[in-house]
Amino acid sequence: MTEMLTGVCAGTVALVLLLAFAGHLRAPRTLPAALAAHRVLPGPLRWPVAVAVIALEGALGVATGYAVAAGRPHALTLAAGGAAVLFAGYAGYGWYVLRTRPSVPCGCATGPGGDTPMSGWVAGRAAALALASLVAVTGTTPAHGTHTAIAVLASVVFAVLLSLLPQAMFDPERQAAP
Template identity: 45%
Template sequence: MTALLAGTAAVAVPLVLLGSLFGQLRRPGTLAAALRAQRTFPPSLAGPVAAAVLAAEAVAGLGGAAGLLMWRDGPFRAASAAAAVLLALYAAYGARVARTRRGVPCGCAGERTPMTGWVAGRAAAFAALALAGALWGLPGDPTRYEIVTIVAAGLGFAVILWTLPLAMTEERSPAV
């Protein structure tokens, strides 16, 4: 069971971090604008904080993907540990902003998803997956069947958790 969980993390976490990075690069400035709207940093720091976030996502995502593709346990565990820390920070930050600043954008992956508890919960779930990858590493000598199962589980978790906050956003129409 731990091999499946760690394998799922090996696929889902780098995929989501690199997907987020791609979304940010496709829509530059979205994260900095969201940080300014969230008012947790001075406006002048929004750009540098956004750049630091993108760099951290790139390092953790590329490191995890490289460790997975080369099937190197040490680099994979290091990247997973970095991702676990980054995603835990996202979860804590998201929870704080969701409690104190209603209606502000998340800035996640360059999207306009509102910052809600679902965003924080998604980050916490990915942090837990990344921690599993850091603790247990890559599964040892998996069969083809196990690899297919791991990839399918990783893709499934990534898609479900990625779409969760937007799926749980309730749009209210104006009262008539």
């Protein structure tokens, strides 16, 4: 059972990172524009930080996915540990921006008509993914067979739900209310 839980968490983390990477490749100006709206980083650092974060998402997503698929527990520990740090950083940064600059875009590149606004759902999703990454750090991978199939299917479901969560929870009417 532990192997299956680890596999689900690792698979979910890998898929969410790869979906984020793909979203940023599809809309490369979203993250730098959001960083400008957040007004946390100095102007000259926005593009380099955005490029580094996007590359890190892709690398950690591939590494985590590979480690799970290949049954490499040590590689899974390293990749999931990196993902845990990244997502914990996202959660902390999200909470900070939410408290200091409400009504700015999150930079997630998940919205079909643009970026999702920063909300508690964005920061909470990052915290949940940090926790899932910590579960995956155990480095146990599911044995091949039924457990792997269940872990893959559950990972896809959770990744889609977590990727769409901030956009689904956004209520434009509530945002526009005084």
